[in-house]
Amino acid sequence: MTDTDARIWLSPPDVGDLERKLLLAAFDSNWVAPVGPDLDAFEAQVAELVGVRHAVALSSGTAALHLALIAAGVRRGDTVLVPSFTFAATANAVVYLGARPVFLDSTPDSWNVDPALVAEELRARAERGALPRAVIAVDMYGQCADYDPLLDACDRYGVALIEDAAEALGATYRGRAAGSFGLAGVLSFNGNKIITTGGGGMLLTDDSRVAKQTRHLSTQAREPVPHYEHRTVGYNYRLSNLLAAVGRGQVQRLEQMIAARKATFEYYRSELDGMTFMPIADYGAPNYWLTCALVDGDRDRLLAALNAKNIEARPAWKPMHLQPVFADCVMRGGDVSADLFRRGVCLPSGSALTEHDRKRVVDAIREG
Structure with a gap:
């Protein structure tokens, strides 16, 4: 390889x-x-x-x-x-x-x-x-x-x-x-x-x-x-x-790692106009641990396309009220978190990601 x-x-x-x-x-x-x-x-x-x-x-x-x-x-x-x-x-x-x-x-x-x-x-x-x-x-x-x-x-x-x-x-x-x-x-x-x-x-x-x-x-x-x-x-x-x-x-090395992950977030957001990225609230600054976005289309098909290109991406968290182990627990609301799971994708975000790696991810998403 x-x-x-x-x-x-x-x-x-x-x-x-x-x-x-x-x-x-x-x-x-x-x-x-x-x-x-x-x-x-x-x-x-x-x-x-x-x-x-x-x-x-x-x-x-x-x-x-x-x-x-x-x-x-x-x-x-x-x-x-x-x-x-x-x-x-x-x-x-x-x-x-x-x-x-x-x-x-x-x-x-x-x-x-x-x-x-x-x-x-x-x-x-x-x-x-x-x-x-x-x-x-x-x-x-x-x-x-x-x-x-x-x-x-x-x-x-x-x-x-x-x-x-x-x-x-x-x-x-x-x-x-x-x-x-x-x-x-x-x-x-x-x-x-x-x-x-x-x-x-x-x-x-x-x-x-x-x-x-x-x-x-x-x-x-x-x-x-x-x-x-x-x-x-x-x-x-x-x-x-x-x-x-x-x-x-x-x-x-924490500040360096945050800066690297922020750069990845900004690159994805600038290159992928067709995706809606997790909003950044005006009350603070995130550490950009993972870059996550919503897909208007077949999220699982996109994940499969990325995997075929040897790129790991994952769905957003499956809400707890949809997990079988917690099926009998009380839930208030649910439409927002269910939609985040249905359309959400987490993209490669590591602090050692190179420019070449980021471009591979963007190219694979565009193709997928």
Whole structure:
């Protein structure tokens, strides 16, 4: 296979000499256990970047969501408001605790959860004495949800807000960093995210109680005594020191990666007049994690045409209310998120994408 035939992936890892140097230094120091100096440094680095007091690095973004919901007091039988247009992990973490997700539709203005629907649902549930324990907002494809009205609604009814910023590190809302809103913010460092540790996630918070509880539960809830003492059920959720070393290098290159992904978004938008790209809300700046667009035609035929050219592209998220596993859950609205799934396509957006790669994608779309 020639270089021009090489597979173009949707959002592959982009690691280099800096990450390798930091990883080998951690390895050579023998800090290969779950905790160590690179883990502490990585947490401090991200906390400073986002502007929060506490950061706890964990094994995945899903683990961070799980512990954030525990910190919000979610228990068996509770309800949690969740955007329908999201990845399954957002809803799965609710079910881990025996709670029930209530799904809400998106707004076409940003593809994020509709704040008016959130406020309406909270009002209706308050009137019948059935408020949810928490609301999760998701920063879709690297663009922040509209947090002013979301925070107003949650504060009015005393409901915790959790920010699923798994896709959004480096994005901002009215000058404030993604991951800094609500009781806790959640990041993912999965291999396809804007920065990666190969796997992993992080919980961000200004609340010292939440940070302390999260650290405790993520290390099997071991009590600080010489023997192994446990007074509650814990989890093996800590990120390893070696992976944190990779993350330290990735954070240093974050601005460069955002700029590269933004350039790809702008190239696609300028070259593909027949596609409607995800709107950029005027209240902030995304990190351009994935370039997504709507196709007026046969979306699946286009995906097949791209795959035939050795180009990976994927449908937009299938909404949770259309997933068989959540078929019996309550849904409010649904037309917007269903249409985003029916017509939505995610295009190759990696930060190492070359001009030649971008042209291959555009040419294949035009042909398809």
